[in-house]
Amino acid sequence: MIGARSRVLVVDDDPSLAEMLGIVLRAESLDPAFVADGARAVSAFREVRPDLVLLDLMLPGADGIQICREIRQESLVPIIMLTAKADTVDVVKGLEAGADDYVIKPFKPIELVARIRAQMRRTDTDHPESLAIGEVTIDVAGHQVRRAGVPIQLTPLEFDLLVALARKPRQVFTREHLLQQVWKYRHAGDTRLVNVHVQRLRSKIETDPENPEVVLTVRGVGYKAGPP
C-alpha cells in the first residue's frame, strides 16, 4: 500500500457533498472515485477496485443496504456507511449487510478521515505468529484463518477482532475496549458495532453460532476468547 495512493469509491447522490468529499480525500492523499447512481454502484465498484467504499445509505434508485450486501458478497474491502440517522434499524441493517463502520451526517472532515484511516490501517505483522481458539487456528502474518484445516474468509475487521481476542485468551474485553482497539475509536463509540460484528464473525467461525465456543459472551461485561 505504501507508495500507491489508496483508492476510495464514494457512492453518493448529492453532487455538492460528493465534490466536498473529493476535496477532503485528496487533501489526505487519497484517490477518490465517484458514483452517484445507486444502480451503477456495484459495476463501478468492479471497475474501480477501490481499497475502501464510502456508501451513502439513502440513495435514490437503489437501496444502500442492498449495495452493501452485493459488494460484500464479492469482496472483503472495508465499507463505511454515511448515514443521517444514528439510532434507527437502518444502521444495524447496514452493519449486518457487511458494513464495517458508519459516520453520522453531519461529520467533521477529521472524523471521517480518522474512520477511513482506521479501516485501512489493519493489523500488519511481518514476524510469524500463530494463535488458536478451539478448532480455529490463526496465522497472523499470513492473514489466514482455518477451522479444522478449512480456510475461512474474514474481512480485515473481522480478522482484527478475532486476533485481538485470541492474543489475550484469558482477558474479558468490554465493547468499549474493542471499539478502541479494533475500530480505533478514541472516544465512546456505538457498541452495536461490536455486537453486530461479533455476530457476523460467529456466523463464519462457529459450528453453532447460537452456542458459541470461539467467541464467548460475558454477560454484562463483553466478550472473550474460548478455551484454546
Place this chain on the structure above:
Amino acid sequence: MTTSPPTTSRTRFRSLVRELRLRVRIGARAAWRHWRRSLQLRVAIITMAIAGAVVIVISLILFDQIRSQQLAAKNDAAVSQAQVGVQYARNQVVAVPSGDPRTIREALQRTVDELQTRGGSAGRFSIVMINRDTTTPLAQPSFSGLTTALPDSLISSVGEGTQAYQYAVMPTEAGDPVPSLVVGAPVPSQSGTYELYYVFPLDQEQRSLDDIRSTVVTSGLALVVLVAGVGALVTQLVVSPVRLAAQTAEQLASGQLERRLPIRGEDDLARLAGSFNRMAASLQRQITQLEDLSRLQQRFTSDVSHELRTPLTTVRMAADVLHSARADFPPDVSRSTELLQTELGRFEALLTDLLEISRYDAGAASLVAEPTDLGALVTDVLTMAQPLAERRDARLRVTLPEAAVIAEIDSRRIERIVRNLVLNAIHHGGGGLIEVALAGSKTAAAITVRDRGPGLNREEALRVFDRFWRADPARSRHGGGTGLGLSISREDARLHGGWLQVWGRPSKGTQFRLTLPLQQGVELEGSPLPLEPQTDTDDPYEIVAGPPAAAP
C-alpha cells in the same frame, strides 16, 4: 411419657375448631365475593327475600281470617245447639219429682240419652252432666273420662249461673285428646243445680285448617321460587348483553379495534349495542388517524433529517477546510471562518436535539437495552468532563458502591443523560464541588448529580425540564446548551421506565436524580438514593476523580 390423651384430644379439637372457623371464613369470603360480583345473584336473592316476606305476611293474614271465620261459624252453631239442649234439659228436670234418687237418675239419664241422639248443625258432640252436690246421682256421660277433663275455669264460670264456652283439649271416644269447644250451662231443678256440658271436637276443623295451611305454605314457597326465577331470568336477559359489552370493551381496550357488539331487535339493549358500536367506531377512527399522523410525523422527521443533514455536512466540511486554512486569510475573513465554525457547531447541536425530541414526539424512539456496568459509564463520563471541569474550577467527586451496578439500559441514551447532568452541573455550579453518586438496590439503580450553584426555587424546579427553558435568561447564551438537553434526558429516562427528578433550593445548589430499573419492563417502586441531598459526610467508598480540594 407421651402427652396424656385428654390433652391430645383437646388439642385436636381445638385445631379442628380452628380449621372449621377458617373454612367458614373462606366460604363466607367466597360468598361475599360472589355476591359483589354477580348482579344476577344479587337480583335473584333480593327478589326472593322481598317475595318471601310478602308471601309470609299475606299467608298469615289469610290463614288467620279463614281460621277465625271457621271457628266463629262453629261457635254460633254450638252455642245455639247447647241452648236448645239446656232448655230441653230444664223442662225435663223440672218435671222430675224430688226425692227418689233412682227416679231422678233415670230421668236425667233419659234426658242425656235424648239429647245425645239429637243432631245439629254443629256436628258431632259429647255430653256431660254434673252436679256440684256430689251426693246427687248423675247421668252417665257420653263416655268416661270426659268429666274429669272439663276445664276448671269453665266450671267455675258456669257455677256462677251463666252459660259459658271455652276451647280446650278434650279426650275423645277413640282416646286421642283433640282441641274441642266446650259449652256449659246451669240446669236448675228442685233437687239441686245441674250443669250440662256439650263437647264439640274440633278435629275436623283442625284437619281442614291443616290442609289449608300446607296448601298456603306450598303455594307460597312455589311463588317465592317462581318470583326468584323470574328475577334471575330477567336479569339474565339484561346482564348477558351487558357482560358481552364488558367483554367487548376489554377486547377494544387491548387493541382489537375492529370488535363490535351484535345488534338484535330494537329494544334498549339494541340501542345500547348501537351506541357502543358507534363509540368503538369513532375510537377506531381516531386511533387510526393518530397512528397515521404519527407515521407521517415519523416520515417527516426522517426526511427532514436526511434533507437537512446532507447539505449541512457539505457546509460543515467546507467550513472546516476554510477554518484550517484561516492563517492564510486577512484578519476579518479569518475571524469570519471562526464564527462560521462555532455557530455551525451550535446549529448542528440544535438540529440534532430537535430531531431527537421530534423522534420522541412521534413515538419513534426505540430502546436497545443491554446489561451495562453503570459504574464504568459514570467514570467514563466524568473522565470526559474533567478538562471542562478544570477550566471552570469545578471539582468532581464520585461515590461508587463496592459491588458493580449492572442494569439493562441503552448505554448511548443513559450516557447522554449523565453527560448532560454533569455538564449542566459544571456550567451552572459556579465552580464549586460537584458530587456524583451511584447506588443500586435489588431492582433499581440511581445516579445523583449535585452542584453547589445558585440552586433552583420551587417554580424553577418545576420548569427545569421544559423545552428551551433557561434558569437565568440574562446569561442564557453562555451555557452553550441547546435548551433541549434536559427535555431529551427526561424522555430518555422515561423510555427506560425510569425517573429523572430534580431537587433544588435557592443558594443550596441543585441535585438531579436518575433512577432506572435494573431490568427492563420492571416497574420502579423506589430509588436507592434520596432525592434530597443529605448532609455532607465522608463516605468510605469515596473515589476522588477531581483535583484535590483547595487547602482551607
